[in-house]
Amino acid sequence: MNFNRNPWALHALLLTAAIVFPFVSNSAFVINFGVLALFYAFIGQSWNIAGGFAGQLSFGHVAFFGVGAYASTIVQMRFGFNPWWGLPASALAGAVAGCLIGVISFRAGLKGSYFALITLAFAEVFRIVANSVDITGGGLGMLIPMKQTAANFQFGDRRYFYFIILTLTVLSIAVALWLKASRFGARLAAIRENEDSARALGINVFVEKIKIMTISGAIAGAGGCFFSQYFLYIDPTIVFGVDKSVEMLLVSMIGGAGTVYGPLIGAVLLAVVSELTRSMFSFQGLSLVLYGTLLVIIIAFLPNGLVELFNRKKRKEAGRLVSSAKKSGEA
Amino acid sequence: MDLTIIGAAVINGILMGGIYTLVASGLTLIYGVLHIINFAHGSLLMVAMFGVFYLVTKLGMDPYLSLIVTMPTMFALGYVMYRYLIGKLSYGKDENILLITLGLSIVIENLALMFFSGDSRTISMSYSDKMFEVGPLLVGLPKVISFVAAMIMCGILGLFMSSTDTGRAIRAVAKERMGARLVGIDVDKVFAISFGLGMATLGAAASLLMPIFYVSPTTGHVFVMVAFTVVVLGGMGSFLGAVVGGLIVGLTESFGGLYLGESLGQIGISLIFILILLFRPSGLFGDKR
Numbered sequence: 046m047n048f049n050r051n052p053w054a055l056h057a058l059l060l061t062a063a064i065v066f067p068f069v070s071n072s073a074f075v076i077n078f079g080v081l082a083l084f085y086a087f088i089g090q091s092w093n094i095a096g097g098f099a100g101q102l103s104f105g106h107v108a109f110f111g112v113g114a115y116a117s118t119i120v121q122m123r124f125g126f127n128p129w130w131g132l133p134a135s136a137l138a139g140a141v142a143g144c145l146i147g148v149i150s151f152r153a154g155l156k157g158s159y160f161a162l163i164t165l166a167f168a169e170v171f172r173i174v175a176n177s178v179d180i181t182g183g184g185l186g187m188l189i190p191m192k193q194t195a196a197n198f199q200f201g202d203r204r205y206f207y208f209i210i211l212t213l214t215v216l217s218i219a220v221a222l223w224l225k226a227s228r229f230g231a232r233l234a235a236i237r238e239n240e241d242s243a244r245a246l247g248i249n250v251f252v253e254k255i256k257i258m259t260i261s262g263a264i265a266g267a268g269g270c271f272f273s274q275y276f277l278y279i280d281p282t283i284v285f286g287v288d289k290s291v292e293m294l295l296v297s298m299i300g301g302a303g304t305v306y307g308p309l310i311g312a313v314l315l316a317v318v319s320e321l322t323r324s325m326f327s328f329q330g331l332s333l334v335l336y337g338t339l340l341v342i343i344i345a346f347l348p349n350g351l352v353e354l355f356n357r358k359k360r361k362e363a364g365r366l367v368s369s370a371k372k373s374g375e376a
Numbered sequence: 377m378d379l380t381i382i383g384a385a386v387i388n389g390i391l392m393g394g395i396y397t398l399v400a401s402g403l404t405l406i407y408g409v410l411h412i413i414n415f416a417h418g419s420l421l422m423v424a425m426f427g428v429f430y431l432v433t434k435l436g437m438d439p440y441l442s443l444i445v446t447m448p449t450m451f452a453l454g455y456v457m458y459r460y461l462i463g464k465l466s467y468g469k470d471e472n473i474l475l476i477t478l479g480l481s482i483v484i485e486n487l488a489l490m491f492f493s494g495d496s497r498t499i500s501m502s503y504s505d506k507m508f509e510v511g512p513l514l515v516g517l518p519k520v521i522s523f524v525a526a527m528i529m530c531g532i533l534g535l536f537m538s539s540t541d542t543g544r545a546i547r548a549v550a551k552e553r554m555g556a557r558l559v560g561i562d563v564d565k566v567f568a569i570s571f572g573l574g575m576a577t578l579g580a581a582a583s584l585l586m587p588i589f590y591v592s593p594t595t596g597h598v599f600v601m602v603a604f605t606v607v608v609l610g611g612m613g614s615f616l617g618a619v620v621g622g623l624i625v626g627l628t629e630s631f632g633g634l635y636l637g638e639s640l641g642q643i644g645i646s647l648i649f650i651l652i653l654l655f656r657p658s659g660l661f662g663d664k665r
Contacts, residue, residue, distance in 0.1 A: 150654075155657075158470050158474050161471075161474060163653050269612075334487055
């Protein structure tokens, strides 16, 4: 079947596979594996929407994730709301954080590597604040009490979590598909390729970039809510740590930045590699060694990520991109 | 507040600032002059510190003497790394360099974790605990040594950049790459040399740091953000800027800890970094470009 001519066949096939997956085995290990792979696909897509589609390379995307995690937990623990309210609250908090950091950074004209560095600094500021004020529980973090009822966003059977994160991931992929097809997405691609030309074409670069940061922030925020409800514990180092920013970037870059299925491919690979290395070797760092190496190789030889391997036509285009980039690099 | 406490905070801030200057001066060259964001700066410092640790514990070398090993080794490592890895694979694109050095830092850190485990290691020399008195305050000798060495190194680097042919070539490439190529400068080689020099400085920093600090696979994290802050604050490519920037950052940290407490006190460095990027991206002493 030619998926290029009929992309809906691919979407339907993947969705069916994802729905069937948790029923192939009853083992908690398999379901947990699925949940984590989808979770990374989801937060990776959040990075991809800003970093891949709009070219706004962020090194501190964890800021939005962490804000979401704290927003949902604070709404539940400090204000006594039902935890399901945490989901919209976290998306809203992530969106506000994305919008604010976007306005501040883009107002000052920061782009490229400067944007990457300032997002890193913002994430660090958030971490320190969360570590120092009372409402977040400081360095001790917050423990959500265990009470396994559906009304309480907790489930005895992890399959419920699987289907929640699957729904969220499908929604995030829908956003990516929309960006691929819409004029808004085309404007973002123009900004990514050349901001000055985009401005010359009459695109309001500032506003478009703010919009995409807001959307991306909302997705990462919702990811934070899912994380806190799944693990029932958050602290500043876990939800504002550099590691998670890097993981979001990695799954997206390795799978294919600016592609619809890149983050999913990268996330599944990350989950497989880390489970395999954990079961075969006792070194804790080995999976990340492989993953870092893969990042370097991807940037050097497969600038559009692993997705390219599935698509011969695109691979040729990418080859041209690399050779033209080589020429401009030498100029 | 008691004057002694403030005095101690000032001295501590200045001495820490010297260490930050030391780590940042290599980055000033790489980031400030060539605009390469070397995200692996911290992890390479960590590698050099492990090198010093083993030179001291296995070969019984004095940490300050280990300079003669670390500097050339790190220069060679930096030269080769740029020439055959970073420069080749990035196709000259800013973002690619950022991502490749990020990939490298992930690899280096996790390899270190595999080989050395997550433990912190320190060395202790006969002079480690030597103190001398400044009025009512006690100051550790190794800290003073690394402070003085940092200042000397920045001086040498500044002189090197302004008065040697290689230094001039580096500045020419930084200002106008095409023009530099037209007058016959081998641009790729100059990039690799600058990267190597930055790494050599980092090697020196490792030797001077080891007597007063610990090394673990994540030691680099402590310094990455601080080093970028110092470079951006001082101004791109300015070694005087690196010294002043280092002192400001050291003092901010020390007074932040004093007035805002252990946890919130760390916020100063990140805030300085954000504010400088937003309002004066050329830094205190940088050229306006």
